[in-house]
Amino acid sequence: MNDLSMASNTETKAFDVESIRRDFPILAQQINGKPLVYLDNGASAQKPVSVLDAMDRYYREMHSNVHRGAHTLGDRATAAFEGARETVRSFINAPSTREIIWTRGTTEAINLVANGLAPRLKEGDEILVSHMEHHANIVPWQMVAERTGAKVVPVQVTPEGELDLDSFSNLMNDRTRILAITHASNVLGTINPVADLIRQAKQQGVLTVIDGAQAVPHFKPDVQALDCDFYAFSSHKMFGPTGIGVLYGRAELLEQMPPYQGGGEMIERVSFERTTWNELPYKFEAGTPAIAEAVGLAAAIDYLNSFDHTALEAAEQALLTRANQLLETVPGMDIIGTAKNKVPVISFKIAGLHPSDIGTLLDQQGIAIRTGHHCAMPLMDFYGVPGTARASFAFYNTLEEVEKLFTGLQKIQRLFT
Ligand code: PMP
Numbered sequence: 001m002n003d004l005s006m007a008s009n010t011e012t013k014a015f016d017v018e019s020i021r022r023d024f025p026i027l028a029q030q031i032n033g034k035p036l037v038y039l040d041n042g043a044s045a046q047k048p049v050s051v052l053d054a055m056d057r058y059y060r061e062m063h064s065n066v067h068r069g070a071h072t073l074g075d076r077a078t079a080a081f082e083g084a085r086e087t088v089r090s091f092i093n094a095p096s097t098r099e100i101i102w103t104r105g106t107t108e109a110i111n112l113v114a115n116g117l118a119p120r121l122k123e124g125d126e127i128l129v130s131h132m133e134h135h136a137n138i139v140p141w142q143m144v145a146e147r148t149g150a151k152v153v154p155v156q157v158t159p160e161g162e163l164d165l166d167s168f169s170n171l172m173n174d175r176t177r178i179l180a181i182t183h184a185s186n187v188l189g190t191i192n193p194v195a196d197l198i199r200q201a202k203q204q205g206v207l208t209v210i211d212g213a214q215a216v217p218h219f220k221p222d223v224q225a226l227d228c229d230f231y232a233f234s235s236h237k238m239f240g241p242t243g244i245g246v247l248y249g250r251a252e253l254l255e256q257m258p259p260y261q262g263g264g265e266m267i268e269r270v271s272f273e274r275t276t277w278n279e280l281p282y283k284f285e286a287g288t289p290a291i292a293e294a295v296g297l298a299a300a301i302d303y304l305n306s307f308d309h310t311a312l313e314a315a316e317q318a319l320l321t322r323a324n325q326l327l328e329t330v331p332g333m334d335i336i337g338t339a340k341n342k343v344p345v346i347s348f349k350i351a352g353l354h355p356s357d358i359g360t361l362l363d364q365q366g367i368a369i370r371t372g373h374h375c376a377m378p379l380m381d382f383y384g385v386p387g388t389a390r391a392s393f394a395f396y397n398t399l400e401e402v403e404k405l406f407t408g409l410q411k412i413q414r415l416f417t
Pocket of ligand 1: 042043104105106107108134136137182184185186211213214234375
């Protein structure tokens with residue numbers, strides 16, 4: 001599916017969905033009297049017991065503040081925290097842990113980059129985004145554009161939900177300074193050909209920011225192979241805890257960027273005459289960080305690394321293929337986003353039914369999907385809909401659950417149209 005996947009781990013477990021499901025305690029419950037079918041993974045994924053245990057153990061055995069160095073617990077907490085940074089570095093194949101900045105999530109990571117690049121922008125400069133971006137990769141750029149006189153320009157999307165490459169080539173010009181684009185769309189599932197786009201951007205000296213929020217739960221990005229300048233993602237969508245995310249940034253660019261927030265940790269020396277900044281990555285990490293969450297994210301990555309990634313991707317693609325086959329046969333069904341290369345996400349509408357009614361009625365059958373604009377209003381406008389229903393899969397979902405979604409939709413369709 002993705003030519004930039006890293007070679008799979010040598011000591012990997014066989015792919016067995018039933019045993020995988022036992023690793024996720026939340027899945028084994030009834031919702032509204034029915035077994036839970038969790039198909040809202042694009043919004044947030046569930047956590048394996050190894051993540052819960054790692055965070056529990058951290059708080060029971062090693063919690064203290066980090067980087068204070070005066071006692072043993074502080075050393076333990078710092079080792080766990082910095083060890084987690086190394087796990088993330090290795091996961092995305094970044095050259096150095098200096099380039100791994102902890103943030104609260106993708107949203108904060110993109111805000112950090114947008115603010116950090118603002119001093120480079122001036123009146124008339126252009127920031128290229130796409131029509132399929134999440135608001136998190138639109139609004140921070142609009143805010144910076146407002147301050148600097150730069151302009152946010154959207155690359156068009158085709159009716160099938162692929163990035164319009166002609167529109168991209170036409171819009172890339174000598175005023176373009178930044179390309180900020182999603183690796184995978186949270187609405188359409190489309191995997192964008194980011195390596196090609198980055199190559200073209202580089203040729204024109206354009207900086208590249210990749211929103212990896214929907215990519216990392218499904219495949220490993222290799223930031224060196226991609227050759228991007230920045231790559232942002234959230235822990236909670238990749239089976240880790242909420243409250244933490246990552247910004248990868250090229251060291252020479254991070255060095256030139258001003259800090260994002262001021263306070264403890266991010267300084268080298270403070271005086272009323274002159275304050276100087278700490279070295280990377282700490283310059284961008286003001287205040288006490290999310291330590292237990294970093295430990296939890298590292299445990300999630302270790303968990304993912306314990307499987308053959310190719311097998312996980314194949315299982316997810318089988319779910320997507322089956323869901324497409326079945327959903328297409330529901331009368332009045334309109335699947336929005338039929339790109340060739342997709343993560344397992346299906347947005348749809350059904351003639352005569354409001355998406356939020358579909359969501360509520362499926363919930364009564366124990367099936368959790370998401371409905372609404374998915375924080376992608378410009379994309380909803382493009383398709384002329386106020387919102388869609390969206391089923392998003394993870395490797396712990398089963399073909400049986402896909403069938404349940406299908407029969408659930410059939411039932412609703414028969415009752416209400
Ligand atoms: N970008 C994309 C593509 C997303 O799907 C999301 C989350 N829905 C975000 C950014 C924002 O992520 P977070 O809310 O974790 O900051």
